[in-house]
Amino acid sequence: MTEFIPANARFVDLPSPFPMKRGGALHGARMAYDTWGTLNAARDNAVLVLTGLSPDAHAAANEANPEPGWWEAMVGPGKPIDSERWFVVCVNALGSCKGSTGPASIDPATGRPYRLDFPELSIEDGADAAAVVVRALGIERLACVIGNSMGGMAALALLQRHPGIARSLVDISGAARALPFSIAIRSLQREAIRLDPKWNGGDYDDDAYPESGMRMARKLGVITYRSALEWDGRFGRVRLEDEREDDDPFGFEFQVESYLEGHARRFVRRFDPNSYLYLSRSMDWFDLGEGHDGDVHAGLAAIRVERALAIGVQTDILFPLQQQEEIAEGLRAGGANAAFLPLPSPQGHDAFLVDIERFGPAVSGFLNAMRAPGR
Template sequence: MTEFIPPGTRFFDLPSPFPMKRGGALHGARVAFETWGTLNAARDNAILIVTGLSPDAHAASNHGNPEPGWWEPMLGPGKPIDSDRWFVICVNSLGSCKGSTGPASLNPDTGALYRLDFPDLSVEDGADAAAHVVRGLGIAQLACMIGNSMGGMTALALLARHPGLARTHINISGAARALPFSIAIRSLQREAIRLDPDWNHGRYDDERYPESGMRMARKLGVITYRSALEWDGRFGRVRLESDRRDDEDPFGLEFEVESYLEGHARRFVRRFDPNCYLYLSRSMDWFDIGDYCTARSGDSEGNTRAGLASIRVDKALAIGVHTDILFPPQQQEEIADGLRASGADAQFLPLPSPQGHDAFLVDIGRFGPAVAAFLAGL
């Protein structure tokens, strides 16, 4: 599979070897990133954004790439993350297929793609890689570390493993540990890919590609990224016009919501590498900030609290949405409570967005002011 790298992407070479948390090391690995705004003379106006599973580093339009990014209304001059004031960095996750080294990259030891020879990937590896980028850009301390979804995990890992690298933190629809409902959903997504005969134990190509498995995985993702409440209002029981239906297929698409899922799946399937998907998905299951508490016990919630309490930031904001079933708002509340216990001025902000886990991407009307107010107070 090819990688999917937006024009204007920049690259940072990681130290070689780059050791991986669960064992093994990468050689000649790199991290894709983009920036917005200007680093000031004091080098104290930098913000790092770490992302969910699928986005690239192109969070918004910039000089290198005028195309709109995945967080376009949130980031830019005069926007909630204001690039007139802040120097903003967004990194593509290590293990992704959008410029950073991952299972779809060439393995320099063999000259072939890594595929399943890529070492076990942890959220922590992505955090360490991002920390290298920050320091490599000459930044000793970030003004703020922002993480969305999986990036909320990456941000906590970075804060725990690199004390002092960020003064403040915004955690958006993130989690301090993976819980069984989310693990179950992700496990089923991975199973859909692995069951596709064309996955072929990771040895697919463009001709023979696990399209059905990726489509299933993406549809299940979209179901859990949005919410029943939003869909009731948006789709109800509306059916497709007869010219958009295949009457020969007795179980074919009939309702608008089925067509919506199909459209999402089609747009995703050939634009994300299946092996990268498997690795990033599994890394989330493994994540537990409780691994960073000093005296781990059988009390999982206690470990989580203790792990969070080991993090030192001045100020933090954890934002969640009541319709999010994948990273439910109790998890952001847990993050705010844990960081407060460590002495941070930490707030939990529940938002009444109907859009579920994806609300931070689309409900800028609610998320924008919340992020802007936090950053304005720094």
């Protein structure tokens, strides 16, 4: 299986060996990143963006790569994360197939893809790898770390494991630990992939790719990324016109089915199934209460950060509002000026990608309230 690396991606080499939290180490590993804006002389205007499971490091267009990015409306000159003021860095998650080392990468010990020989991956490993990128860019302390979804988990792990690395935090639809519902959904996604005969114990290639399993996994994910309110508003019970084949009596009949199928087919050949498995499981394992007798509140209170904003969406069923409220309360107990902002977006967990009218002002307002960076 090939990797999917954005044009003109840049890389930082990880220390070799790079130890992993749950055992094992990586050798010759790297992290992919992209940047916008300029790091000032005081090196105090850097903002780090940590992503969800599937995005690459190319959050928005820039001089090196003019193609629109996955957060195009949020990052850039004059946008909510304003690259005229901030030096914005986005990293591709460790374990991904989009530039950073993951199961689809070549294992230097064998000359073949790691596949399931890749060490067990944790959110904390991704946080440690992101810290290496920050230091390699000459940044001692970030002005802010912004994490979305899985990236919200990674942002908390970064602050916990690297005290003082950031002055502030914006945690968007993130969590301090995985909840049973989210674990159950991700477990079903992984099962769909593993039950596809073409997965073949993780040993597949482009010619024998577990497409059916990945389609099912992606559909399950998309269903939970949006809300029932949005599904009803977008599709209702509208039926397709004459698309069901006579020899397939249980084929697609409703527009929502066709939408899910199209979305899944656009995704499956653009993401490595083993990377999906590893990243998905890393979220299930994440629990900031580890080392605090299972007390997540204590784990959050142990983090030292000046200011924080935890943003959630009322219709999010995957990372529900109580998880962002928990983050704000825990950080506040540790002395942070931490706020919780519930947004009434109808678009569920993925709202931060599409509901810029709500998320843009929330993020820009938080960043604009920070003291002016030096020159």
